[in-house]
Amino acid sequence: MSKGVILFSSIHYVLHAEKLIKAKGFFFDLIPVPRHLSSDCGICLLFDWEQKEQLIDLLEKAGLKIEGVYLLDNREK
Amino acid sequence: MTEVINFMNSKKDIIYFDNAATSWPKPSQVLEAITKFMNEIGANPGRSGYQLSIEAARIIYEARESLAKLFNFNDPSRIIFTLNATESINLALKGLLKPNDHVITSSMEHNSVMRPLRQLEKHGIELSIIPCSSEGYLDPDDLKRRIKPNTKMIILNHASNVIGTILPIREVGQIAKKHNIIFLVDAAQTAGAYSIDVNRDSIDLLAFTGHKSLYGPQGTGGLVIGPRIKEDEMIPLKQGGTGSRSEFEEQPDFLPDRFESGTPNTVGIAGLLAGVRFVIEKGVDKIRQHEVKLTQKLIYGLKDFQKIHIYGSENIEERTSTISFNIEGLSPSNVAFRLEKEFGILSRAGLQCAPSAHRTIGTFPDGTVRFSLSYFNNEDQIEKAIEAIRHLIEK
Numbered sequence: 212m213s214k215g216v217i218l219f220s221s222i223h224y225v226l227h228a229e230k231l232i233k234a235k236g237f238f239f240d241l242i243p244v245p246r247h248l249s250s251d252c253g254i255c256l257l258f259d260w261e262q263k264e265q266l267i268d269l270l271e272k273a274g275l276k277i278e279g280v281y282l283l284d285n286r287e288k
Numbered sequence: 289m290t291e292v293i294n295f296m297n298s299k300k301d302i303i304y305f306d307n308a309a310t311s312w313p314k315p316s317q318v319l320e321a322i323t324k325f326m327n328e329i330g331a332n333p334g335r336s337g338y339q340l341s342i343e344a345a346r347i348i349y350e351a352r353e354s355l356a357k358l359f360n361f362n363d364p365s366r367i368i369f370t371l372n373a374t375e376s377i378n379l380a381l382k383g384l385l386k387p388n389d390h391v392i393t394s395s396m397e398h399n400s401v402m403r404p405l406r407q408l409e410k411h412g413i414e415l416s417i418i419p420c421s422s423e424g425y426l427d428p429d430d431l432k433r434r435i436k437p438n439t440k441m442i443i444l445n446h447a448s449n450v451i452g453t454i455l456p457i458r459e460v461g462q463i464a465k466k467h468n469i470i471f472l473v474d475a476a477q478t479a480g481a482y483s484i485d486v487n488r489d490s491i492d493l494l495a496f497t498g499h500k501s502l503y504g505p506q507g508t509g510g511l512v513i514g515p516r517i518k519e520d521e522m523i524p525l526k527q528g529g530t531g532s533r534s535e536f537e538e539q540p541d542f543l544p545d546r547f548e549s550g551t552p553n554t555v556g557i558a559g560l561l562a563g564v565r566f567v568i569e570k571g572v573d574k575i576r577q578h579e580v581k582l583t584q585k586l587i588y589g590l591k592d593f594q595k596i597h598i599y600g601s602e603n604i605e606e607r608t609s610t611i612s613f614n615i616e617g618l619s620p621s622n623v624a625f626r627l628e629k630e631f632g633i634l635s636r637a638g639l640q641c642a643p644s645a646h647r648t649i650g651t652f653p654d655g656t657v658r659f660s661l662s663y664f665n666n667e668d669q670i671e672k673a674i675e676a677i678r679h680l681i682e683k
Contacts, residue, residue, distance in 0.1 A: 222531060
């Protein structure tokens with residue numbers, strides 16, 4: 212299954228996102244930001260790519276500012 | 289080890305009445321949270337990708353959320369951690385004020401407000417200080433009359449650190465809002481012990497300390513930055529590493545990182561989080577009720593003594609649990625010294641870092657003896673203190 216990552220500017224927003232996603236029961240993990248993407252806050256949110264739309268909708272409705280959403284290729288997981 | 293135990297046992301006889309300086313003792317949860325952080329977490333928050341670093345960041349995140357809940361504020365990312373209320377006030381004043389801005393404050397302010405304002409005055413800030421009454425009251429109409437076209441900010445303490453008088457922040461907040469003036473409240477003496485609602489009270493900037501009525505350790509405090517303040521117009525006191533945007537040499541413009549450079553006091557914030565949770569669990573109203581009961585008992589016990597003068601209001605609704613007094617013929621420092629030596633009562637004598645407040649109540653330069661109570665004081669201690677004062681007056 213394809214995985215993606217969501218990047219935020221601050222760890223504060225990563226943890227806010229984590230809280231929202233956890234409450235909804237989606238799969239997620241917190242991982243170091245893949246080096247080639249950015250050095251934004253060091254930690255990003257790993258998710259199942261097929262849940263991308265639902266997750267982004269959830270985060271945006273809560274007013275969270277997303278810095279970037281990236282599909283990871285298989286070597287990076 | 290024996291020495292430590294003897295020391296702890298001797299503390300049982302101490303009556304600690306200096307909670308306006310820092311609260312003591314702290315709830316056991318606070319000590320446990322601090323120990324747990326040092327033993328089990330310890331990492332630098334959010335700087336690194338491993339679990340302990342995330343766990344440390346989570347503590348800070350939860351602390352912001354708990355404080356937001358306590359102050360009825362809807363955006364925890366706009367709560368900045370600092371070392372203390374003094375740093376928060378300095379950040380707000382120096383970050384926002386420019387030459388030719390006019391600022392209004394009261395004569396009851398602590399030096400945490402007065403000194404940075406006096407410094408800014410040298411750099412072209414115009415300052416108006418509203419004289420308060422000898423009981424520490426501020427007349428909102430007097431404040432209204434001093435507003436000018438260039439008035440940028442109003443700064444008030446929520447309650448005096450000398451005599452406990454509560455200022456009418458809700459009324460002043462409405463005036464500030466109406467005139468589009470930034471309203472900064474110094475809540476060092478009230479956060480946790482008295483209800484604060486940044487929306488209801490129209491507060492733009494709330495400076496708080498963690499180590500008084502929020503029961504955290506020293507070295508914790510913060511600033512709530514309301515939505516009317518544009519963060520890119522507020523200059524940080526310091527720049528540096530934030531764990532974010534590491535490829536850039538410019539300070540980030542987003543909150544909370546913009547104002548939080550350098551490794552924070554995570555162990556302290558872990559303790560503060562436990563303290564805030566303690567306050568929320570007990571309830572600010574219940575804490576206030578307990579302190580009101582003790583304050584009333586203390587004032588009623590002392591006020592009929594001859595040769596004693598108690599400052600501030602007798603009306604319990606208008607004051608906190610901080611009581612200043614003097615005994616005729618005895619210097620405040622002598623009274624405080626004898627209270628400790630003969631009765632184990634710890635108080636604070638002198639000017640309590642607020643010379644302007646003492647000029648206002650007529651006790652400059654000798655000052656007063658100050659008793660300041662917390663949730664952890666009890667009626668038995670109040671009775672002992674009343675008897676101790678009786679002894680000092682009669683002997």
